[in-house]
Amino acid sequence: MLSKNTLKFIKSLQQKKFRKEEQSFFVEGSKNVTELLQSDFEVTHLLFTEKFASEFHHFIPDSGVALFEVSQKELENAGTFQSNDSALAVAKIKDNIPFDLKSNEWAIALDDVRDPGNLGTILRIADWYGINKLLISNESADIYNPKVLHASMGSFTRVAFFYTDLEAYFTKSNPVIYGAFLEGENIYDVNFGDGGIILMGNESNGISHKIGKQVNRKISIPKYGHAESLNVAIATSIICDNIRRQEHIQSKRLR
Amino acid sequence: MLSKNTLKFIKSLQQKKFRKEEQSFFVEGSKNVTELLQSDFEVTHLLFTEKFASEFHHFIPDSGVALFEVSQKELENAGTFQSNDSALAVAKIKDNIPFDLKSNEWAIALDDVRDPGNLGTILRIADWYGINKLLISNESADIYNPKVLHASMGSFTRVAFFYTDLEAYFTKSNPVIYGAFLEGENIYDVNFGDGGIILMGNESNGISHKIGKQVNRKISIPKYGHAESLNVAIATSIICDNIRRQEHIQSKRLR
CATH class of the missing domain: 3.30.1330.30 (Ribosomal protein L30/S12)
Incomplete structure (x- = not known):
């Protein structure tokens, strides 16, 4: 009862x-x-x-x-x-414990992603592409919001997440950061290495100025038509797919 | 007043x-x-x-x-x-007028995509990737639903759409159909031609049996982790991206 x-x-x-x-x-x-x-x-x-x-x-x-x-x-x-x-x-709720990033693995970082549906969908995408670490800026949506968890379709149980001040975190750990901008290198031409951070920005304003300064490689999804932008979860999935696709093509060449 | x-x-x-x-x-x-x-x-x-x-x-x-x-x-x-x-x-509302498909262009077809947010997001993705024709099964969400139009971010004005019985339409026009299934050829290995239909299915059940029989190439997005599936709008964007990426790489080789 x-x-x-x-x-x-x-x-x-x-x-x-x-x-x-x-x-x-x-x-x-x-x-x-x-x-x-x-x-x-x-x-x-x-x-x-x-x-x-x-x-x-x-x-x-x-x-x-x-x-x-x-x-x-x-x-x-x-x-x-x-x-x-x-x-x-x-x-x-789990303790908010930092994780280490190895140089040969991928993680996603979210700079002020506010929409719960987007955060949940990004968890699901990370889980699909086998990216098991997610850094989340303190201003972003709360991962324990029911809408986030619902959109994640269970993937919140498999992706480690850490809320932090991204600027301080990056200053300390100094990873290779691939930042998604509207004006950057075409992702089809980017030579993605073995690992690093895929950094995604706010729904309206993109990556903030202070975090943008820490980005090593500015990357862009090429546009063929006239839509002004892509949703942040869509953009995340496309970048993850390009990384895995490049690995797949390279491993085929080595065979 | x-x-x-x-x-x-x-x-x-x-x-x-x-x-x-x-x-x-x-x-x-x-x-x-x-x-x-x-x-x-x-x-x-x-x-x-x-x-x-x-x-x-x-x-x-x-x-x-x-x-x-x-x-x-x-x-x-x-x-x-x-x-x-x-x-x-x-x-x-515009008249529901059929359009012809040329053999060297891409169109997206939706088989029973019910969620207005998904339909709107797919319009935006199609517009981004310069795919200007959308076939929509009669059971799918109504494109004039305010939620669809909102999610499309204006792209509904640039993508031609036609509601139809997909089975009858495909029987008549006989296009090359790439259907997204959980078990198909890895999209990283697919040799996409110059054009055809990108067919996406229902949020829960995927492509229906009767339309599935008309698919020429069953394709899949490879999975690296443990999420059970991807959202239909996400999957659409990844397939569009793979097609444009392949064209980009091929045109670079020819240069």
């Missing part, structure tokens, strides 16, 4: 302030919930319908998690989905 | 039923409105704020369009934007 207090607690996690206070977040839907249950996140609450229980019973933990079998209506009332007939899970 | 009836008329256009009845649609925001005013669409009403008038006065037509200078509040009340301090324009 879901108490009023538990319901209130879950609902409060829609707001960043309370997520921070409680060091907790939630995800909804069978895809994100089953991914969360298989990850190293510490799950504290699981709300699920009879339908979820029959389809995914082997995902439901035996102990350590407060379990609530609820109706679809109760589930929809607790979360943000208009329609949810499967599950909702609450977990603890 | 905006009459109650005009306001009611504009508001009704949020629904497909009334757009069809009135053969009219609207767009919001300075980007889409100025693009619309520069296009060959027949604009019937223009609502604009003082701010829009001072910034974009040369876009405001002298005749043929019912002009209304309104407050920001009136504008927001008429449209779907939470915040709109610029403009809203109503225009006539």
